[in-house]
Amino acid sequence: MKDHAPGITRRDFIRGTAFAALSTTLGMKAAAESPSAAAEEEKFTSTVFIVRDQKALDDLHRVNREAASEMLDKVMCAVAGKEDAKAAWQTFVKPEDTVGLMPTSHLNATHNEITELVREKLTGAGIPAKNIVNAQGRSGVHKTCTVLMPLPNLKAHWLTGFGTVLKNYIQLGGNPPAYHAENSKDLGRIWNMPDVKGKTKVVIVDALRPLFDKGPQVDPQYLWHYNGIIAGTDPIAVEAVCVKIVQAKRNAFKGESWPLSPPPICLEAADKEYHLGCSDLAKIKIVRMGWEEGALV
Amino acid sequence: MRATYEVPREVNGWVRTEHPRRVTAANIFDYMDGAGELYLAYAFVGLDVWKFTRAEAPEILVEIYEMGNSADAFGVLSFDLGGEEVGVGQKSVYGAGLLRFWQGRHFARILAEAETPEAKAALLDIGKSVASDLPGGGTLPELVVRLPEAGLLPESVHYFHRKMCLDYFYYLADDNILNLNKETNAVIADYRTASGKAKLLAVEYDPGDSCAEASRSFHAVYLKQWPPGDGAIRSNEIEGAQWVSSLRNANLLLIVFEGESQKDCEELLQAAVSSLTQGGKGL
Known part of the structure; x- marks a missing residue:
């Protein structure tokens, strides 16, 4: 932590003098700026797609596989700009690729149905089954992959503030505790490691039943049925939208501002220091599809 | 020393695994990667894990945490005191299929995979x-017992030692500007005040210079000023029309954050120093 911006305090977030975009997303800035005309007209640099279906989960939180399959096809068509689902998947993978799936493996894990559906979609798009592997963990499997496909579950994290897209690769860094607490700022470094860099073509977030506090150990009072899948080609933009959704849910839950704590400083650092994508919501276009109630963004 | 207690073999048709999985500090990250730090931030000794299953019913996970002392067992529970008191152990909270309680040197966490009336009855x-x-026979931490009672929002009380916990309860700075460590005892809690709400942080340091050094560090980094002398209150208005007041009393550092007026902050500080040094009645 000492090699960058020493002495950051809560007051810097309130002033917006550090991590300004993040301060805005979390609602920590003292005087929230209303969007200026210039900001409204600013050119979007990234697009994030959200698809939701009220039928995606039942009362016992079981996944409706048919609904989830349709959601995946819909969101991938939107991300790829294709009419046909198979063609959409083929935008990001080729038959000669080895695809490493990166689900959240435990503690509020990615729903198995989502991981298995992605596997089916990939085989349907012409990727041989043997070329689709689980690359999560510290086995080094990711090194043999030509494409890495993050499939994280959406969740807050008590040590890093947030634990979804950026943290999805923490095992690939070889030493997870080295990226916890204040050191979580450097999670973006892992994405630039030689065996990782450039392999992420699309990010797909399981937002069916996210966790908005106390992650990763699950406290079900902080789980809710969002019934969504969030996807995009810019991992940082996807993360920023996910943070916004969780932050909005927290505020609604308490009926007052309840900023994620500690602030997920990895988000803006991934943008400004590691140049992995756009963290500024003002520059991210959000496209919503399907169920609108409770979209939160 | 392993605790000796019984976990029932069968409850309302749910049957438990024969033997518990034993988790220690050496393998806690294999069991809960990314969550073990919480327990290691307190005096964690070990954890026994059972699963209860019944056909066509949600699985029930039972985790019994053994801590080195009862104050830290309560501390783990105080990570979140929000929920319904259901009269289990010395204090319990229940919500949405998760029961947590504290008793003596133990903290327990019992979770139903999905909340159904039957699963709730079984886990209770x-x-x-x-x-x-x-x-x-567990005793609450002294700092918690001695919190001033007037205006206290009981569900907001958190007892802890380390900076990583404070970061979650109330992020203050990236550096450890209060010099928190496993030996410091700290409590943070919300209070209703005349004008609204405020947050009281109390940290108890070892005798010696630790408290004065922490006060210097806090004032230098957070308020960009020299600290007040022992026993003197210093108040500052900061961004967002918030007031911050602080007071050092021997080895006790008290800070009120997010006060809506100087008067609110200073009244809470005075109540706190009186209560914490002379014996109050918090939780």
Whole structure:
């Protein structure tokens, strides 16, 4: 932590003098700026797609596989700009690729149905089954992959503030505790490691039943049925939208501002220091599809 | 020393695994990567894990944490005191299929995969059975007992030692500007004040210069000023029309954050120093 911006305090977030975009997303800035005309007209640099279906989960939180399959096809068509689902998947993978799936493996894990559906979609798009592997963990499997496909579950994290897209690769860094607490700022470094860099073509977030506090150990009072899948080609933009959704849910839950704590400083650092994508919501276009109630963004 | 207590073999048709999985500090990250730090931030000794299953019913996970002392067992519970008191152990909270309680040197966490009336009844029965067999006699941390009572929002009380916990309860800075460590005892809690709400942080340091050094560090980094002398209150208005007031009394550092007026902050500080040094009645 000492090699960058020493002495950051809560007051810097309130002033917006550090991590300004993040301060805005979390609602920590003292005087929230209303969007200026210039900001409204600013050119979007990234697009994030959200698809939701009220039928995606039942009362016992079981996944409706048919609904989830349709959601995946819909969101991938939107991300790829294709009419046909198979063609959409083929935008990001080729038959000669080895695809490493990166689900959240435990503690509020990615729903198995989502991981298995992605596997089916990939085989349907012409990727041989043997070329689709689980690359999560510290086995080094990711090194043999030509494409890495993050499939994280959406969740807050008590040590890093947030634990979804950026943290999805923490095992690939070889030493997870080295990226916890204040050191979580450097999670973006892992994405630039030689065996990782450039392999992420699309990010797909399981937002069916996210966790908005106390992650990763699950406290079900902080789980809710969002019934969504969030996807995009810019991992940082996807993360920023996910943070916004969780932050909005927290505020609604308490009926007052309840900023994620500690602030997920990895988000803006991934943008400004590691140049992995756009963290500024003002520059991210959000496209919503399907169920609108409770979209939160 | 392993605790000796019984976990029932069968409750309302749910049957438990024969033997518990034993988790220690050496393998806690294999069991809960990314979550073990919480327990290691307190005096964690070990954890026993059982699963209860019943056909066509949600699985129930039972985790019994053994801590080195009862104050830290309560501390783990105080990570979140929000929920319904259901009368299990010395203090319990229940919500949405998760029962957590504290008794003596133990903290328990019993989770139903999905909340159904039957699963809730079963996990409460399991909790009551385990609690009846766990050694009792736990005492609340002194700092918690001595919190001023007036205006206290009980669910907001958190007892802890380390910076990583404060970061979650109330992020203050990236550096450890209060010099928190495993030996410091700290409590943070919300209060209703005349004008609204405020947050009280109390940190107890070892005798010596630790408290004065922490006060210097806090004032230098957070308020960009020299600290007040021992026993003197210093108040500052900061961004967002918030007031911050602080007071050092021997080895006790008290800070009020997010006060809506100087008067609110200073009244809470005065109540706190009186209560914490002379014996109050918090929780």
